[in-house]
Amino acid sequence: MSGERLRVEVEGRSLELSNLDKVLYPDVGFTKGEVIDYYTRIAPVLLPHLRDRALTRIRYPNGVTGTSFFEKNRPAATPDWVRVATLPAPGSTRGRETIDYVVADDLPTLVWLANLAALELHTPQWRIGAHPDTMVVDLDPGPPAGLRECCQVAVLMRDRLADDGVAAYPKTSGKKGMQLCCPVAGTQSAEVVSEYAHRIARELERTHPKLVVSRMAKNLRPGKVFIDWSQNNAAKTTVAPYSLRAGPAPSVSTPLTWDEVEAVAADGRRRLRPFTAAEVLTRVDEYGDLLAPLLDGGPELPTR
Numbered sequence: 001m002s003g004e005r006l007r008v009e010v011e012g013r014s015l016e017l018s019n020l021d022k023v024l025y026p027d028v029g030f031t032k033g034e035v036i037d038y039y040t041r042i043a044p045v046l047l048p049h050l051r052d053r054a055l056t057r058i059r060y061p062n063g064v065t066g067t068s069f070f071e072k073n074r075p076a077a078t079p080d081w082v083r084v085a086t087l088p089a090p091g092s093t094r095g096r097e098t099i100d101y102v103v104a105d106d107l108p109t110l111v112w113l114a115n116l117a118a119l120e121l122h123t124p125q126w127r128i129g130a131h132p133d134t135m136v137v138d139l140d141p142g143p144p145a146g147l148r149e150c151c152q153v154a155v156l157m158r159d160r161l162a163d164d165g166v167a168a169y170p171k172t173s174g175k176k177g178m179q180l181c182c183p184v185a186g187t188q189s190a191e192v193v194s195e196y197a198h199r200i201a202r203e204l205e206r207t208h209p210k211l212v213v214s215r216m217a218k219n220l221r222p223g224k225v226f227i228d229w230s231q232n233n234a235a236k237t238t239v240a241p242y243s244l245r246a247g248p249a250p251s252v253s254t255p256l257t258w259d260e261v262e263a264v265a266a267d268g269r270r271r272l273r274p275f276t277a278a279e280v281l282t283r284v285d286e287y288g289d290l291l292a293p294l295l296d297g298g299p300e301l302p303t304r
Helices: 032-050 107-115 147-163 190-207 258-266 277-287 292-296
Strands: 005-010 013-018 023-025 056-059 069-071 084-088 098-102 118-123 134-141 169-172 178-183 225-228
Touching (some): 032 107, 032 277, 032 292, 107 118, 134 147, 134 190, 147 190, 147 225, 147 258, 178 292
Antiparallel strands (some): 005 013, 056 069, 056 118, 169 178
């Protein structure tokens, strides 16, 4: 029954789960119990990408067709074993000086969040108390451009970044676009990282003006791929790898191989679509964590 509650032990923590048969993705009948199961099974590859990062959640208590809300501050009745980091909140719309962020370092915290219908998990490019250790560029297609054009731009950007000794790893956003994630040294400010990404985006716009746009004006985007370099702003977050997304099906922000990206970029008959939770679990069994190199650090970025 939908009102039933279930007491479980997860790695020594006691949690009460509720409404496990509540359908959160009505088009496909995907329930809260299945959301919790997915996050439990994906945790070994997801948690390293969440660890030590202030977590923003998007919650869908009545499913993806109902009202949702962003949540940065810890919710009421947060268990005392959940890690909380109190950080400055410049520009807060609620006039707060600080925010008490949840930090998902372990499986019990992840299960607790899934039980709150926190479907989407978003993180900044920095760990708490540190400079960014990841540079992210968001590839946002303007219709009729789609994921094929994103793949073409991803290859161009990968090759340009390689000239500076910067490695790039692709993933889908879980919706219409892609991201490239690049490990960096963690010794430079968000402003330096953002300016570098902006400079490379401008270069690609100059050399491929029919395919790439680096300016934010939406009227410039139809038929092109916007390289959103501003994702590296210290106040911004990006959907975490392996996070669910809200949509008709339980799609996932999914790491890709460069072979997959190159194949789609080169062949207009091939298609790349968002992967579902079940497909991603199978992919992890096959590939492991394709984004594991992000955890090993990277180079300093050129400043000119």
